[in-house]
Amino acid sequence: xxxxxxxxxxxxxxxxxxxxxxxxxxxxxxxxxxxxxxxxxxxxxxxxxxx
Numbered sequence: 001x002x003x004x005x006x007x008x009x010x011x012x013x014x015x016x017x018x019x020x021x022x023x024x025x026x027x028x029x030x031x032x033x034x035x036x037x038x039x040x041x042x043x044x045x046x047x048x049x050x051x
Contacts, residue, residue, distance in 0.1 A: 005028075005029065005032070008028070009025050009028065009029055012024065012025040012028065
């Protein structure tokens with residue numbers, strides 16, 4: 001799951017090489033772990049089908 005997120009982050013950095021793209025990719029990386037800390041089971045069940 002982390003590997004998929006890292007690949008998505010690199011693709012975002014390639015497509016959006018400006019400051020807004022960088023900020024959006026950082027938020028994209030930081031938000032899922034924060035959600036998992038609050039609600040572990042729904043986050044896992046939500047991300048499992050995508051893998």
